[in-house]
Amino acid sequence: MLLMLALSTAQAQKLTGAGATFPYPIYSKWFSEYSAAHPGVEINYQSIGSGGGIRQVTAGLVDFGASDMPMTDDALAASKVKLVHIPTVLGAVVPIFNVPGVGDIKFSGDVLADIYLGKISMWNDGRIAKDNPGVKLPNQKIIVVHRSDGSGTSFIWTDYLSKVSKEWENGPGKGTSPSWPVGVGGKGNEGVAGLVRQLPGAVGYVELIYALQNKISYGEVKNQSGAWLRASIEGVTAAAASIKVLPADYRISITNAPGKDAYPISSFTYLLIPVHANDAAKGRVIKDLLSWIVNSGENEVSALSYAPLPKSVAQKVLKTVYSLQ
Secondary structure (H helix, E strand, O other): OOHHHHHHHOEEEEEEEEEEOOOHHHHHHHHHHHHHHOOOOOEEEOOOOOOHHHHHOOOOOEEEEEEOOOHHHHHHOOOOOOEEEEEEEEEEEEEEEEEOOOOOEEHHHHHHHHHHHHOOOOOOHHHHHHHOOOOOOOOEEEEEEEEEEOOOOHHHHHHHHHHHHHHHOOOOOOOOOOOOOOOEOHHHHHHHHHHHHHHOOOEEEHHHHHHOOOOOOEOOOOOOOOOOOOOHHHHHHHHHHOOOOOOOOOOOOOOOOOOOOOOOOEEEEEEEEEEEEEEHHHHHHHHHHHHHHHHHHHHHHHHHHOOOOHHHHHHHHHHHHOOOO
């Protein structure tokens, strides 16, 4: 009895994490379920955006971070702690809109870039109309909505825009907090979704689950092969399947992936795990949590409109998890 008490006390851990809002719905579910199945383990995850998550984990303020963008070499080198990227799921970023009387809009990449550059400012612009024959587009001003916080979702969005628009690539470029040429900012995927829903004429971008949960219209996007695709688990999976060689550290972009079935604004999202050399007990719990996510949690992601890790990637990730100290 005393041995069991000592063991349970040793395993009792309070873990703190912070970062991406993109995967928050599935992380919230996972962490709740894991805690329920492991009495004594509490996991407190703050959905503050990828930029905030990276800042907190590199400063050693949290037990793990979360980001939709892979960290740069410079950021990894500057971190106070050694970090390992662990991919968890894949998701889609979608263009959401609130155009009265219009239920579906097709967006080509160059049009999205020019809307966010402020070069296309009306919904009945000829270039939008050309992609949407038969759709009655109103003579209404476009209100551009973007993230106000450092965001991995913004990184995915601007990484895509940089690949389809030279002017975007050479201007604002890709990043978690680019210098937005136009628009208003909302905090988190939740904030952007809320603003678009409130503002007639608005356009924004959010992770797919936020569009579904908020019942906001989201458009089809033209992919690299010229196919118009609405975001789906299958489309994200097809984008992931385009990877021929996965880097050992998993840092890779899959936006604008080749293939007729690949949804073009897709991405991995990552947990950023410090090597807990000074706290073996905490390290063991995190290692067990990560292995539970890959072995069990992946089975639940499709219900929340995320794509699970491809089996070959999941097997590779498990080896990485088991090698953690």
